[in-house]
Amino acid sequence: MPTTESRWADSQLIGTxxxxxxxWQLIFTFSVVAITxxxxxxxxGLLASPGFLVGIFVIVICSMATLVTPWARIPRHAAFVLPLVDIVAIGFLTLSEPSLGYLWVFPIAWIATYYGSAEIVLAICAVAVMSLADPSHWGFSPDVIVELLxxxxxxxFLAITVASGARRIRAFRVLARNQARRLAATVDRVQATEQRVNAVFDSISVALARVTPGGEIVSANAAYRALYSLDTQDLRFPVGGAVEYSDYRGRALSPTETTVARAVRGExxxxxxxxxxxxxxxxxxLGLSIRDAAPNSLGQQTVVIELADLTAVAEAQRERPHVTRVVAHELRNPLTVILGHADLLLEGSNLTPGQxxxxxxxxxxxxxxxxxxQGLLSQSTDAAEDHxxxxxxxxxxxxxxxxxxxxSASALxxxxxxxxxxxxxxDEFRLRQVVDNIMSNAIKYSDRGTLRVAAALDDDGWVAVSIADEGIGMTAEDVERVFTPYFRAQNAQEGSVSGTGLGMGIARDIVEAHGGSIAVESTLGRGTxxxxxxxxxDRDEGVES
Structure with a gap:
């Protein structure tokens, strides 16, 4: 039973x-029309010649029949009739003008391209018969014999040359088709293998990423992409993504201290x-490990970044002093009661020496x-404030x-x-979170221009940090609601820019908790x-003094 692929191949051959x-027939017809x-x-006067008119008429009728015949539904060799008819028509043309015999090149080339040796011999015999149809050739003079030969x-010679070239072309076409089929099968197998490998890679709970010497993340599993909020199709760090710190609520690592930068340096x-x-x-x-890996497909040496989630362990370690303190505090009270009652009993005079x-x-x-x-309590006292x-x-x-x-990636x-x-x-960490959020918004909602950042002591003794962009901006109504939880400006939503609408509200809470203020000024289409x-x-100290 023929497969879908074989049926498709057959339909392609029929269409061809x-x-x-x-x-072939239309090219031949146009050539004859041009000659006419x-x-x-x-x-x-040649147009009035009977042989010329018969030849032209036969060619025109044959061409019209070519256009209306359903060649896809009749046997392949049925089309062999057309070039034979053309040979006969050219024979009629040569009765009036012998030089038109050059037109026999067209049907002979056609037959040599698509048919075998038997058809070529038959076509050449037909040419010989039509050449001898002229009564002037019946004498078989030496000139006639030489011209015919x-x-x-x-x-x-033309037919042999064309047939050889056609066979080579058909062989190349079959070879190319087979190679394309094998290549497609190989690509399918490679893609299926890649999908299975990626499925296994993504199922690993440890975050893994492979980095080239140029700092490009060439592959990362699902755990790594989730940690750093990476897009599946673009493994670059997104604007406002995860930030690495040296310690809990400690110092944010600079770009030269990140895990990727360290991997690029070969650490x-x-x-x-x-x-x-x-x-x-x-x-x-996270538990960070950086190890050498095998070269990638381009021969570049790569390294693997491995990040194990130790959050539960770290939280347990942070909670341990608190648990110890609570347990010690709860044990101290009953022990104090025991000591008190023991002292009261010892003060009595009616105790035996054994008691x-x-x-x-x-x-x-x-x-x-x-x-x-008491020693445990002294070792687990509350840590100092983060301020x-x-x-x-x-x-x-x-x-x-x-x-x-x-x-730079956004051309800003x-x-x-x-x-x-x-x-x-x-709290340095919280205030850094505020500045990072504003910077992230400025870049996210800008596609051109300059981002201006200023920080200085104003005339009232306050530290003023200003971040101005030339992005899409907001309307006055949007500015009034910018600190509302989950609110996002209309043009930001229409621009398909991702966001939750929580950042500015959190930033205001942090700033106000530090006794400060945050203000937003914006013009639609001109920036924020x-x-x-x-x-x-030292402001309060200066006021008090």
Whole structure:
């Protein structure tokens, strides 16, 4: 039973055969028409010749029959009639003008291209018969014999040459078709294997990424893409993506300190602790390992970044002092009661020496246990507050440095004027989150122009950080609602720019918790300016003095 592929191949061959019949016959007909027009201009009397008119009539009728015949539904060799009829028609033309015998080249080339040796011999015999149809040739003079031999040998040589070339072309076509079929099967197998490998790769819970010496992530499994919010089709870091930190709520790593940068430098790492603040606002503790890998398909040496999620372990370690403190506190109260009652019993005078000895043992053991509990409590005291004095100018410069690659990728220039130091009292990590969010929005909603960042001490003694872009901007109504949770401007939604509408509200809460303020100014189509004002660390001291 024929397969779908074989039926498709047969239909292609039939379509090719139909087109070839039309092309050969129409080319021949157009050539004859052109010659007829020339003859009509140069020799009008030839148009009145019976042989010429019969030949033209036969060719026209044959061409019309070619166009209306359903060649796809009749046997392949049926089309052989057409070039034979053309040979006969040319024979009639040569009765009036012998030089028109050159037209026999067309049907002979047609037959040699698509048919075998028997058909070629038959066609040449037909040419010989039509050449002898002229009564002037019946005498078989030497000139007639030489002319006939020249015509037949030339046509035979042409037919052999065309047939050989056609056979080679058909062989090449079959070879190319077979190679294309094998190549398609190979590609299908490779794609199926790649899909199976990718499925296994993505099922691994450990985050894995393969990096080239140029810093390009050539492959990453699902766990790695989820950690860094990477797109499946584009493995570059997105604007506003995850940020790596040296410690929990510690210092954000600069672009030269990230895991990818270290892998590019050829550093080999084994189980090093790394902290990641992902796009959803979750802290993740990771175990970082960087190892050499096999070269990629281009022969480039690559390295593998391995990140094991240790968040649960890290949280347990952070909670351990608290649990110890609670348990120790709960144990101390009953021990105090035991010691108190033991002391009361020892103060009595009606105890036997044995009872007093037992009470002494209870009191001594309780005191030792209470001492141990006090030691545990002193080791697990609450950590200091996260608020500390830091340089806001350095924070802004670090954020600019982190977002420069993203700005360059969006064809944005960053102009910064940062007058430091700008000492601020507060949570450096949270305030860095505010600046990063504003920078991310400025890049995300801009496709041209310059991003201007300024940080300085204003006339009122406040630290002012201003970030201005030349992006899509907002309407006045949108500016009034920009801090509303889940609100996104209409033009941002129409532009298909991803976002949740939570960032600005979170930023305002953080700034106000530090005693500062945040303001947004925007014009639709001309850009947005966001200004954050924070009290300087020595401002209160200056007021009090």
């Amino acid at each position: 055969r139909v087109r070839s019949v039309w092309q 027009l020339v003859v009509g201009v140069l020799n009008v 020249i015509i037949l040998l030339a046509l035979a 080999l790492v084994e189980n090093e602790r790394l902290w990641l603040f992902d796009r959803s606002g979750t802290w993740r503790a 007093r000895d037992h009470l002494d043992v209870i009191e001594s053991a309780s005191e030792r246990m209470l001492t141990l509990i 500390a004095r830091f340089d806001a100018a350095a924070l802004v410069e670090a954020s600019i440095e982190a977002f420069e690659p993203a700005a 220039a960053i102009e910064s004027v940062v007058a430091g130091p700008l000492l601020v009292e507060g 300016t966001v200004t954050v004002r924070l009290p300087a660390a």
